Amino acid sequence: MSNTLTVHNPAELELIQSISRHLAEPEWAHIYRKEAWYRFLQAPTPSRTHEHWRRTDISHLNLQNIIPALPVEHRAAPEWLESLMAGGAKRVGGTLAFVDGTLVHEHLTESLRKRGVIFTSWSQAIQQHPDPVRRAIEGVDYDPADEKFTAMARAYATGGAVLIVPRGVEVTLPLQAFFAAEATNAVFPHTLVVLEEDSRVTLLDGMLSPDLPGRAFGSGVADLVLGSGSELTYVLFQQWGQGMEYFHHQRAVLGRDSHLTTITVALGASLSKVTIESVLCSPGAVSDMLGVVFGDSKQHFDHHTVQMHTVGNTTSDLLFKVALDEQAYSAYSGLIRIEPGAQKANAYQRNENLVLSSTAHAETLPNLEIEANDVRCTHGATVAPVDVEQMFYLMSRGLAPRDAKRLIVEGFLQPVLDRISAKSLREMVSAKVDEKIARRRF
């Protein structure tokens, strides 16, 4: 811990203390927050000279000036969020909703509660279930390239979702956590998922807001810990409004014979930079990473994936699909790393980009670091406009060009959305994607 750091502005430390006080955090949780905050101060602000930040310019951000909103009492969910939650309510096992960092809705079915499932806000989890939370955050690893932002998120998070599924419990109905922004100009979503041995669950994290009047900032982290034999489907659904600049780091640590399916759906924000990382550190672990990006206007997306095989007999697969219209930009970079001795590792990676206008731009940058000799590893990437023959075929059946294009885009993205096995979540996410596609004039 960097206790030696000099705090130049005591008011800032006061901020961290007041968050902890506000949430009545025990000492260990306050130390975690404080350490994160020191790290935030200490880490250099990334610049484009750093490979990981080469494609996203953040020189206009003054991170030191961004402060979180403290939770307020008696806050209600806005109507648009209420209706979203009501949509699939009957087919969902539990819901958490935060608006500007304040918990506004919490629900978990009685039967899941009885079976020991914990699905609650960060502040309640650390009060009521300190041990598992404490164990999990002790293992938190700060990725150097994203440290400025992940440390900031951990220091400033006020709302946060904690999901702990006990050993052997299979949660059949999906769970969902919504992080919404309304009036604040800074949000810090924080998710911790711990799956004990042989447990199973699907969780959606939804990042949502209406279009924001000015510029807004967000930095989030998700820590996913998969115990041996566990199965997690994790959906990150991002539909921040215009004006949001969002940074996110998701890190999953996969135990023996565990299976992670992670589905990233990015539709919103003016700028987003997201790292999705799977660490396969026990034999038999399987990571399936899927992603869908659909951008328009001048949206900027920068997605980085990491398939980290630290031991052998592990498998990772990846399919990332990006469709861009108007002047949207997307960079996808994917690292497959197979560490020395990780024999019999299998890793696959595929990135497909569909470019719908001459002013949209997609970059794809695969990167393989293979340090074992008995592995199977393939990767592939495409960047292509809409296929002329597909357009001709669809139009020959009477579809106007815009409808034909719309079908092609929907079809391009659909195979990834189909992988969300929970019907209520799949329908909700597909509807949001289709809504955005339908708004396009093409």
Added chain:
Amino acid sequence: MSQVPLLEIRDLHVAVDGKEILKGVSLTVHKGEIHALMGRNGSGKSTLAATLMGHPRYEVTRGEVLFEGQNLLEMEVDERARAGIFLAFQYPVAIPGVSVANFLRSALKSLRGEELGAREFRNALKEEFKALHMPESFGSRYVNEGFSGGEKKRLEIVQMGMIQPKLAILDETDSGLDIDGVRIVSENVNRIAGKDTGVLLITHYQRILRYIRPHFVHVMVNGRIIRSGDESLAHELEQRGYDWLLREVGIPQEAEKTLQEVG
């Protein structure tokens, strides 16, 4: 016949990438008529089909095409479809992620200008699949993705049945089908076409013509229709091949062979 022809092609010249493929084709199809267009590979048959449907790669350099008296060449691809033209593709493309049912529902909505009732649509699609001996589950599969050659061809006719066009252009629908497939597809083309649909059947085999019996047979060589006749012309071709005809119209075989290599 005094009525306005369904399709009237006059002296059509078409180029692909600057190279002339059709060199003056004229052909008239009336409502209810079945025309077979025969010829070897590379003779320009598929170019004619793609041009009639409006494929952007095919450039009309001369001539005109009227559909029910309207200038077809000025219409966009989708406008031609809405006017009543249907092309059964020789090589139907896959549309990943788009289910057959979703695709056809969208197509029918565009063609008719109104949404078909969900039940009515489902039943109609079910009937067409049944008629083409395809399992109903094809409705939820992605368009042509992972389909065998024969399944693709049958799906084209399923679409023809749903769409009920005024003019159906069948581009080598028989290729890639086994004997039963040819029979099933043919029976359905006859059923769907009925008395009113005009059919332009492109083939280089005679076998489909046993089931779909043409009123007229045209032979295309090197971008031109060199001979037109009735059904008996097809029989003659089957028995004697193409060479006698080439000799008769004065096209040296050597030239024909060279052309085949090019195109």
